[in-house]
Structures are given as C-alpha cells and as structure tokens.
C-alpha cells in the first residue's frame with residue numbers, strides 16, 4: 001500500500017477548545033459563530049472570578065484544564081437550541097461516545113464558569129466522557145490544554161505499539177487542527193491505533209487503562225510484558241547496572257524487529273526484564289540530563305546510547321520520541337567532541353548519521369505544534385556546527 005502520510009485532517013469537529021494556559025480563551029466552532037460569540041461572552045465576563053476562586057484553585061492542574069473545557073462546552077451548548085442537536089452534530093456524536101469506567105467517574109464534576117441553562121445531571125453526563133475520550137493538545141510534548149474531538153474519539157482505539165500518532169497545528173489566530181499521522185505503511189483492513197499515553201509507562205499503563213479507560217490492552221507489547229511477569233528492580237551496583245546497559249545495547253543492535261512490536265516474548269532475553277522497570281528509564285534519564293548539563297560528557301553520551309536502545313525496544317519505528325532523543329544524543333556527542341583533546345572522525349561520522357536518522361524519523365510527523373521550539377531548528381544548528389570541523 002502506498003505510504004499514507006497524513007491520514008486525516010480532523011477539522012470538522014465542532015469543539016476544539018484550547019484553553020488552560022491561554023489567558024484569552026478560544027473556542028473553535030465551525031459555522032456557528034453567533035453561538036460562539038454569545039458563549040464567549042458568557043465566559044469572558046466571569047473568567048477572572050472563576051479562575052481565581054478557591055474552588056478552582058484547589059483543583060489539580062489536569063482537572064483545572066477539564067474545568068475550563070467544560071465551562072466552554074456548557075457556555076456553547078447554552079446558546080444552542082437543543083432542537084438543533086440532531087444526529088449529524090458533533091455534540092450528538094460526543095454524547096454517543098463510551099463513558100469512562102466507574103472508577104474514572106468517581107471524582108465529582110469540577111466547578112464551571114458560566115451561568116448556564118443545563119441541568120447538573122446533563123453536565124455530569126458530559127463530564128463522564130472527558131477522561132477516556134478527550135485529548136491533551138501538545139506541542140513537542142509540551143501540553144497546552146485539553147480538547148474535544150468527537151470524530152477522533154470515535155475512530156481511534158489505543159495501542160502501545162501504535163501505527164499512527166496525533167499531532168496538532170497551533171498557530172495564533174487560527175483554529176487548532178488535529179492531524180493523525182501514519183508512522184508506517186498501513187495495510188488495508190488493519191486497524192489504525194494511536195497511543196493514549198506514553199508507551200514507556202510499561203508498569204503503570206495497565207492500571208491507567210483499567211481505571212481511566214476501562215479496558216485491558218492486548219497489543220503485542222502488552223502481551224510480551226505480561227509474559228515477562230513481575231519486573232525486577234535494576235541493579236543498584238554501578239558495575240552491574242553498566243553491564244545491563246551494555247547487554248541492552250548489544251541485544252537491540254542485533255534484534256532485527258523488536259519483540260514488543262511482533263509480540264514474540266520468546267525473543268526477549270529474561271535477564272533484561274529489569275530494563276522494563278520504570279525506575280530504569282528514570283535513573284538513566286537523570287544520569288543523562290545531569291551529565292549533559294554538568295559533564296562528564298562521556299557519561300552523557302553513554303547514557304544517551306542506552307536510552308536510545310531502550311526507546312528502540314519499546315517504541316515502534318518512526319515514533320517521534322526516538323527522533324527527539326536522537327537530537328538530544330547528538331547534542332551530547334557534540335559537547336563531548338568539542339571538549340575532547342582530539343576530534344575523532346568516527347564520532348563525527350556517528351553524529352552525522354544520528355542527525356540524519358533524526359531527520360528521517362521526525363519528517364514523518366513534523367511540522368507540529370507551535371513550531372517555536374521545533375527540533376528541526378536544533379538539527380540545522382548542529383549540522384552547521386558539525387560542518388565547521
């Protein structure tokens with residue numbers, strides 16, 4: 001099948017609400033600007049009082065975003081005659097989505113902003129679909145707000161080895177646009193799945209699926225994790241920890257396709273089970289960021305190699321996190337190079353190869369988000385630096 005890059009442009013959803021961190025609240029509302037203007041007015045007048053109220057301030061950041069989103073939704077719906085909510089409207093589609101499991105609906109509906117004409121039961125009913133259907137609008141992993149995209153919620157199930165990923169176009173004075181991008185060729189009839197959360201959360205993800213989404217994931221990655229069983233903690237002893245890092249690097253270099261992609265747990269060496277323990281990635285990331293910042297740069301390069309191996313094991317090919325990490329790894333290599341007494345040609349070549357892989361992977365999903373801190377800019381700067389040696 002032909003490489004299908006952008007699968008869908010989900011512009012037709014009625015409510016793409018991108019709020020939270022933006023002081024001026026915006027709602028995207030195709031073709032019903034009169035309703036939007038009156039909904040906007042309802043929110044604007046009370047916005048400061050609402051966001052500075054003690055009940056709003058007491059909420060967790062995540063629930064604050066939900067409260068803002070729900071405020072916009074109720075403001076908007078209060079301006080539309082329910083007789084207009086027929087089958088083809090996004091609100092009808094939104095209300096036809098699955099509700100979250102009882103556990104995710106345990107917490108009460110957050111306080112909302114506008115005066116509205118909707119009943120408490122109706123608002124609870126809307127909110128019961130938030131947790132397992134809404135999206136976190138992000139730009140290069142920086143989260144901006146929560147958004148409702150009923151068509152995308154209807155269409156896409158989750159996989160920890162997804163064949164597609166969600167990105168957003170965020171530009172001032174434009175509606176936020178969601179795009180679903182294929183990470184590889186997708187055969188006719190194959191289900192298109194996106195990740196609902198970071199697949200690297202190997203240990204916590206089953207609980208999140210159960211409590212927030214109400215399902216047990218049966219993707220190839222989860223099958224392998226289940227077969228591996230209880231995950232041992234990574235060794236505390238530095239020499240043993242290093243040995244595991246080396247073993248992981250060797251395994252990934254020779255594995256061909258990841259066992260987590262194919263679901264074949266027999267191919268995953270049992271002595272590497274501890275690399276799936278979430279403390280392994282945390283320790284490595286800490287070592288990497290500290291050494292990248294303060295040195296020694298050789299340690300940063302070493303940690304970045306192991307992180308790359310881990311990402312190649314647990315993420316699907318072309319996953320953006322791999323591309324972004326390749327850029328960070330190249331920065332560490334560059335710092336190491338310029339702080340060394342002599343320039344190693346092999347290391348310069350490796351750096352160039354790493355950047356070229358980063359470009360290949362990131363080109364699948366880029367450009368995305370607000371573009372301000374796009375990794376392509378960093379790559380270009382590094383390539384310019386490398387050309388000078």
Ligand SMILES: C[S@@+](CC[C@H](N)C(=O)[O-])C[C@H]1O[C@@H](n2cnc3c(N)ncnc32)[C@H](O)[C@@H]1O
Pocket residue numbers: 097098099100132133152153154155156157158159212213214215216217218
């Ligand atoms: C955003 S909706 C996805 C679309 C949904 N299947 C539908 O028909 O409307 C999220 C819900 O879909 C179900 N779901 C998503 N991914 C799943 C998966 N991999 N296995 C089983 N159920 C899944 C869960 O019930 C989850 O709460």
